[in-house]
Amino acid sequence: MTHQPQSDDQQTPDAEQATPAAAPQQTSPAQDAPEQVVQDQTPAAQADLADALGSIESVEAPAPSVEPTPLGEAAAFARVSEDGHVTLLDGADEVAVGQVPDATEQDALAYFVRKYDDVRAQMALFEQRIAAGAPSSELGKALGQMTAAVTERHMVGDMPALRTRLAALETLLGDYRAAEAERRQAAQAEQLATREAIVTEAEKFAATPAERMPWKQASARMTELFDEWKTAQKAGPRLSKSVEDGLWKRFRGARTQFDKTRRAHFSQLDARSAEAKQVKERLIARAEELSSSTDWGVTAGKYRDLMDEWKRAPRASRKEDDALWARFRAAQDVFFAARKAENAAVDREFGENLKVKEQILADGQKLLPFTDLKAGRKALNELRGRWEDAGKVPRGDIRRMEDGFRKLEDALKQAENEHWRRTDPETKARTNSALTQLEETIAGLEADLAEAQAAGDQKRIATAQEALDARLQWKQALEASASELR
Template identity: 30%
Template sequence: MTLLDRFRARPPWQSPDPQVRAAAVRQLGADQSEVVATIARDDEDPRVRRAAVQRLDDPLALAERARDDGDESVRQEATGRLVHMAEAAEDPALAAAAMAGLGDARHLSALARTARLPSTRAAAVARLEDPRALAAVAKTAPDPATRQAALDAIRDPAALAEVALKSEHKDVAVAAVGRLDDTAALQTVAARARNSAAARRARSVLDARPGVTAVLAAEAVPDPPVPDAPPPPEPEAVAEAAAPAEEPAAVPPAPEPSPPPEPDPRERERQERIALCAKLEALTGEELVDYREESRAAWEGMAPRIEPPELAELEQRFERAMAECRQRFDTVAARRAVEKETAEREAKEKETQARAREAEVRRRQQTLARAQALASRLEALARAEKPTLREVERALREERAVLEALAAVPERKEREALTERLKAGRAALFPKAQELREADDWTRWTNAAKQEELCKRAEALVAEEDLEKTLHRLREIDAAWREVRQAPRGQAETLWLRFKAARDQLHAKLDPYVAKKKEEGQANLKKKEELVGRAEALSGSTDWLKTADEFRRLQGEWKQIGTTPHRPSQVLWERFRGAADRFFSRRKEDLDRRKHEWAANLQRKEALCGRAEEVMGSSDWEATLAEIKRLQAEWRTVGPVRKSKADAIWQRFRKAVDAFMERYAQRDELGRAAAAAEREAMVRELEEIPAGGDATEVAAKVLAVVARWRQAGPPPRDATDVARRFAEARNHVVEAHPEAFRKTELDPEANRSRMEKLCAKVEALLPKVEAAAGASLAERLKEALAANTMGAKGEAEARWKAGAAEVEAAQAAWKRLGPVPGDAGRVLGERFESACQRFFASRPRPNR
């Protein structure tokens, strides 16, 4: 690695830290799939490779990682990605490519059950060879076509029996029964199949076989006997039925069935135990494990009713059958283990050969790809205007190595085509390489003179006494030397040694000065660190004005500090500027927020001012006073506004409130004045009604004014003149148009009749009260003694009060009456007033 390469920026996925590489892999885009594939293949840390595998979308690359990666977790991740890709893919080609990288029966079985595409499910079933995996697919696959394909691929009778026995799908369970030939398997299916249709199918197949019916009848070993069932046949009958018949005999007509006799419990137990032993003796295949445990539980669950000698004999037979089952199971297990080991070994050999073939194919593909890329690069360099000599020479060297690798590629057509392209590219690039070499030689020759000049300048600088000036010029000389560092190979070393000797002398003189400057720089660096700490402490302050002034002072101190090392100083400056930026950003945000709040508060206060100005002229005193108080309370809850507008908005609000409060203090005078003005307006309105106008319109106007007068309430005592004028104006109009007011409240005739009734009513009360008032004390005492009570003295008072209530009611009704114009009205008024005065003057005097 050159010095330039060390300072060149490296991408994060090439970081020495595995965690950084893993995080960088997760951030790579979809257009960087080649980088992801390279990381998944070549990274030394399994965590990084696993992260890269999670980003891979190429099924070929995933298959390679699932097969060749040295870490189990990476292989599992790649396998899981392939399963998911094949399962969810909607493109048949992509699903097929993903499934091609899977070889485990578990994964193929899962794809056969859950893959989205029917073609994927069918291909997964076609690749399955393990009968147990095929049976699992046939039993549980949701798709009927997949179940049927898996069932058709099963050749193992035990797997067929498992499908018939345990599948809940009717189609495959019945089809599996149809392919079973073993009587024991059919009996097991008939007795214990999960699907009832499969059980019925197995029983029908067994019924069609001679001699099997009696054995099948005894198959319900674990189930309790049914009391109403007929007794099982004798063992001799079972044996005879099981034996093959030589010739079919004529079946005599069946006699009429008779009621079955009550079964003997001991005989039933004997038959159940015999059937259980027979079943154990006939067990094979997968049923050996499960049924042995069930048989043991069923045997121990039977209540011993038969004789002990016979029971002991049956127990010996049962234990012997159990031992034989265990031996058969061990034999089957050993055979299957050998078969499995052989199959695994053959599979590994096939896999190794396949990997070798794939590796060879990959190597050839990589060689071809490398040759194509190099040919393109040679052609591009030949077309380039200013390629570098290093690029050209590296491409020419690589061309020779690729030609040697192409010789081993068996594809003759591609090999010859690429060989011709490489040779043509080399032929086109070689003249340009010669030109670049000549130009490089010329550059080196000119650089030699420049290096000689730089050596002289460095040697002359040794005598300079100004150390700061010397240091500055030495840096300029070093920078110039880097630009002309390539010299002729024969002179390069001599010139470099001469230049280095002068530089060593300068460094010997400058090192103490540089060390002192370094110490000063470190001290200045500490000062800047202190300023940075103070700035960072102030960055969270909310005292905006003082903190802003403090930041300006810190910036002035920063400028006064001397020189410091560049990189640390740059870091500190970034921190210092970041702290200042954070503070002033927060200050600006706070100011913006406060401006927003001020604007919102100003809007609320303007709304309050508008409302106060709206109600300040209202005469609904109490409601308006409550509203003003509410507005004042709400004003106090509103926050501040901008200072330039605070006083103006407050004066506006206060002016509106003060205007109403002044009116509120004078509300009585204002109310009376308003009422008087309103009554005066109504009187003028009546007086201005022309007597000769349309009678209907005049009546309507008068009635409307009278209604308003009544709503205004009785006039005050000092308004008798207005009331008189109102009555005169009203009566004048009514006298002019009496017919227009018929059947209204101002109807003269109706009002006259009502007045007469009220006068008569009050006058009717006068004889009683006047008689009671005029009686002498002696007469009243005599009447009291005649009544034999002194308590009757309040009776007259009570009668008067009752009459007074009627008179007051009559007075109220009189006030509600309309006018009666002319002398008739005046006479009735005087009559009513006289009657009322006489009534109230006749109140009984209390006894002394």
């Protein structure tokens, strides 16, 4: 094709394209002459190749530079006519690559050698982009355009070497694509595992019964799982549409079930809370009615019954239940505070009575032990009269006082029982009869022992001696008891 002259401040498109790969020392007047007309057989594929690799280069490192092909070496692969026509010598093939009119043979040759070096530079850039991990789809397009440029051969240089290098790049891209596919499969497997884990955890929450669900933690975690899903979907590799849709359907279903269970659970809780509130409001009303009562004993019992009902009542929400309990407790406190104040006044009034009864108990201790039962009975009756006359004592001291006087009465009763046991005629007769029978038995055992000793029978001796010793101990105990009855 023929390029028309440009304005004085512009170079021709062909010269501008060749400049990056050309060495400074090879710049020729043909490059810089604004009136130069170049007839170039190179098609648009050459520009497309630069665009393809340029799109990769724009986001990565700059294109690598290559050493320019010496014109002396390049001359072996070309023939240049006097009118500037350049022919590529590619083995047995001769390919007309273009014409540079009004230029020296050397300048015409240099122009098409630069096109050869441009392709070499693009190949070096291609290798660099593979090392940098560029997408294989972009690299495939660039390789196709380099293949087209090499096939068309609108350049001058060692074309067999360029084809050999192009074949190596094809192999390199094939290996690169295989490795990329492996990485993609690994990333997809990882992405699938991540999504599966998210879905499985969500389904576990969805399947948990409402009464066993830790709702606060579970709700927060379900929100986190949704965020994790979006992050994985955005940042990770894409899964197949069927797999993606299947996982999303499960995840969405789990979230829907979780939300449905949560709404039903808290709706039920609200209903129970409302019912509990009504029940406890009624209990509070009854407690407030009783709070002004002065029938201390009966009312305290009623409050105990109310407390039992409160414990059996259903629970409202924590906040409402605490507020209801505070009101119920306040009503009780009014009653029990009034009772406490009344008891305190009574205790102050009965304090002097306590001192009198303390002295009565001290006087009673002086009568112990009771040896003269008649005098003891009389003295205790006098103490009981003084006790009744003393009146009531503070509530906290009632049991202690009653127990103290009861011990005096028990001591007298025990002394009377012991005296009766010793003086009872029937008891004496039974004791004497038992003693007579035991003496007869002892006499028989002594005779048996004597016979055994005479016979030298050690077994009979031991048996008779053991029986005799036991009866002698019983006799000693009966004689002691009989002596007490005299």
